[in-house]
Amino acid sequence: MVSRSTLGLLALLLVALPLPTLSIDKAALKKEAYEMFMHGYRSYMRYAWPADELMPLSCKGRQRGVTPSRGDVDEALGNFSLTLVDALDTLYVVGEFEEFAKSVKLIVDNVRFDSDIVVSVFETNIRMLGGLISGHLMAERLRGQDERYLQWYTDRQLLKMAIDLADRLLPAFNTSSGIPFGKINLRHGMLEYLKRQKDTCTACGGTLLLEFAALSRLTGNPIYEEKAKKAMDFLWAQRHRASDLMGTVLNVHSGDWVRRDSGIGAGIDSYYEYCLKAYILLGDHSYLERFNKHYDAVMRYVNKGPFFVDVHMHRPTVATRSFMDALLAFWPGLQVLKGDVREAIEMHEMLFQVVKRHKFLPEAFTHDFQVHWAEHPLRPEFIESTYFLYRSTHDEHYLEVAKLVMDSLNENVKVSCGFAGIKDIRTMAHEDRMDSFVLSETFKYLYMIFSEPEDLPLDPDQYVMTTEAHFLPLSMANPFGDEIPRKIIFDAKGEEEVDMAKAQHANPWSHRDRLDADLPKKIRERTKSVLEEVAVLQAQHGQTGAQCMKPSERLKAWAFNAQDSEHLRQLRQMGIELQVQTDGRIQLSHQSTNALSDELAKWGVEFMKEVVEMSKKLAEKTEQIQPDYYVQLLSFPYLGKPVLLASPAQFGKSLDEASIEAELILAEPFAACGPLMNAPQAKGKIVGVHRGDCMFQEKARNAQNAGAVGVIVIDNKPGTSADKTQPFAMSGDLDKEDDITIPAVFLFRNEGQQLLSPPPTRTPIFLRITLKPYEEDSVVESYLKWGPRVAQKPTFPKCFLEEGYFVRVEPPGDAITFQFRLAGVNQDSDPLEHQGIVERHVGNLLDVVEFSNLQNQQTFFNFLRTSAYGALGLNVKDEPLEPILKVLKDLKLHREPADLYRLLPGEMTRAFRFLYNDDSPLKESDGNRGHAKGVLNFDRSTGFWMIHSVPNYPPLHSYSYPKTATKYGQSFLCITVSTENLNAIGDHLKYIQATPFDIGLPDDFAQKYPVLRTIAQKKSISTSTVKFTFEAELTTKGGTHFHTFAKHKKFKKDIWYDLIVPTMGVSLGVQSWLNGQATDLKSECGSHGNVNDIDEITVLGARFPSSKDHSKWGVSDDARRPIVCIGDLNRQTSQLKRGGGALCIENSKLWETYRSSASHVSACRSNGIVGGLR
Incomplete structure (x- = not known):
């Protein structure tokens, strides 16, 4: 049974072939990079100038004080035409000399800095000051090169503007250390409130x-x-x-x-x-x-x-x-400048794997390449490093990487008014921003990597490129010009090409051994192998995120000085109040709600814990941070959540060496100030006790004597909590030695209450006292995977219960149990039976569960499918559990139908299936029957028909793709239709003489649709038939219209030229597997239309001949009739005598995809008509 949600159209050209080794057309790519830069530049000039930056979605400029503020990000803007200044030298590099000269004039005439605006010293320096200096250098260079330009530029105007701007930044350096303040007002300098930052x-x-x-x-x-x-x-x-x-x-x-x-x-x-x-x-x-x-x-x-x-x-x-941010992508380029090219190749390959997975480098990503921060503002660092590695190695791999980046920019971020940053690379949602560095750096590096050195108007080896990719000449080290000129020479090969008497290496200490030609490739392959091994280890051992120690990002207790006003300010930001008592002692109190942010509140808690640690009478004074202790609830229904923040004790066993996990039992009596009455039950368990009536150490001693493995003391004061109450450390008995050998922790009342309230399941609570809590996913995975535990382990409910409900959300809503009715289907059953029983569960469950949005519904059912296939004993890929935990909170469960259990198992033979392939996985190909491959699968209302081009597919007892098919490109077309179309589909298969190799035909299907029995018995048209072609109109469940064509072998003509073209009234470019033999049909032109053989295809940047593509498809030559056909037959004389068919659709988007893939067609000359695709 298929899902009730409409599958619609899935037309996909699979590139299941090795990418051929191609010679990169650098000239064409350089031109494309130039056009991309000019598109962004012209958009800025048309819609945004003189504003600082372009808002490409709004098609307007971003201006401080006019457009809504984005906070600190906007401090790069100063109402000084930032993008034009930043991109000025890029205009020179790409050869736009006239536009460069115009832009210099615009800047000189219009840009001023006397504005009451606070800007970032750092951003203003690298973008504006660097842009003005580099622009000045390029202006003088152009003026000297070509007398047509900038003859008026005689007073170093841009340099004078740079002086004006730098002078406005100088007051920021008036600090005790000489390190500048981070911000300054361009008109008023260092205002008092800025000095406090x-x-x-x-x-x-x-x-x-x-x-x-x-x-x-x-x-x-x-x-x-x-x-x-x-x-x-x-x-x-x-x-x-x-x-x-x-x-x-x-x-x-x-x-x-x-x-x-x-x-x-x-x-x-x-x-x-x-x-x-x-x-x-x-x-x-x-x-x-x-x-x-x-x-x-x-x-x-x-x-x-x-x-x-x-x-x-x-x-x-x-x-x-536990994550890396995108800015570190500059490092391989720096390693190249140092000369450590091997290490640069390794790191770049790691980054490239991230880019390949996400199309861009996320703003931050984890070490298993998951997205941490999903934004991508079109940063240049990765392509910068790619540029330097190509300059160093001359390896065309880096040209291919640059092309991939450029293609991703064109496909995903190019908009009518420029290039839009990405808000979330997982959805490719755009953000209304185009930062100045897009034109200053990103497109500059793209243009330069595809340029030959002689194509550029300057020698980049004679310049240092700043962090904003502005050019500064190496001659600055020798202002008098009395030394040998210095150049950046990347490798030994380049050094051989330079007369060393005329130039010296700018960094002679860099490593300059020539790399073997194949060494970069070997390093990349080794790196990919390491990354794969790391991925396997992470999959086996789970997470490390919760195990990492927290960053030291704030004032430490040991460094605190009550006389330092800056320290007092930081305490207030963290929500900590200081009061001086009458006896002179200082009292600190923390209120998280008074902190400026959640992060600062968290830092406040950590600061207070350090204060407690320092006050321990028996503890050694140290600068180390007291680690956090946690109590984590592991058993069902908690499954690792919540994680309760606990306070330490000054006695007992430390948790540094190992955590403890055990069942919780409450002491009787609860105060535990004497021997426990429930001592036998407490053995081997963690004992919860109440604060009060005796010393903490005495409570722990009584629990220890009862055989407990740990103690949790719960506060007796109502309303206290870890986030609102001053941290507490349990002191020991100074009059007695520390005889406690088990760990002890303290919970405030709000956290401890969760241990006092029995769980909804009325089962024991199993918990963990630790420095390093498990991540929730690993606990839930353990629960789903292993079920009951033994001995001291928790007794989890089984994942798949034998009786009761089908699906139930367990309080508090972050665990789920399924009961599958598998009707005898097991691991050894037919794969179609596997799919059928799982999809029957999905279909029936659609009426039981409800979600607020489609995405949550899809996440839920994908998880259900994975669980079901796992229950069948099949190998399934582990699914991340965090998404399903979030989705469950959105789940609304309706009353289950009374007959749900009866409907679930069903009868597997009630589904109709028909798998056909002229080259089936079960036997040798049959050249007398139709040359056709496909799959039919229907229940009583809906099903799908897939036609494809893959021999030996699909295998019956595994989920795999034939290795032989990966040598060539293949085509697939899958449509979802109602059973009303079965007669027409059956007639189609009858005409083409489809060869079945697996059939499931229930009696009621055979009675209702007799043609299905005909094709199951491999019968064809009757001998009295005089028409040897068949056509029909099909409409999918989504309302898409298809025209189906079929020909019998007695037709003895080309289905493309003699049937589809005259019927549809269009000319076609046709891709089929042509091996260059004499039996190949040639392009043919006629009065009713043309068929031009496609002899070269381009997919995802890879170009290859039709002999490397086993797919069969045709595309019209007229955008006014955007027709695409997916078929069975090759244009070969041998196939004129075989049956086959095609499905055609008129769809502009699909047409554009296929039409752009036809990179070259062969023209034809027939009947005096010459034809080719337009």
């Missing part, structure tokens, strides 16, 4: 030197380079001396680290970049030494094979998060 990121303070040094050396004013150099020097001094790593956020005055997590992504990336590029640009060896120390540290602590994991700068063996 004392934290800035490492990249923000360390990504200034290239632009500021260039400005100093172009103007002769050293102030700019001195300011930026002082900031770099201070940052270097703040590195962690043991690890040589940098933190992410620090105080601009004291240099104290606010966030000590260290990686190569957001907040820190371009600092490392500018360490190396400062050496390359300026020739100062101190920056190279700094970079090498940082690089070694990153590769030692942050790099984990092909992955990069953020760590604590002061504890570099401890990870701080």
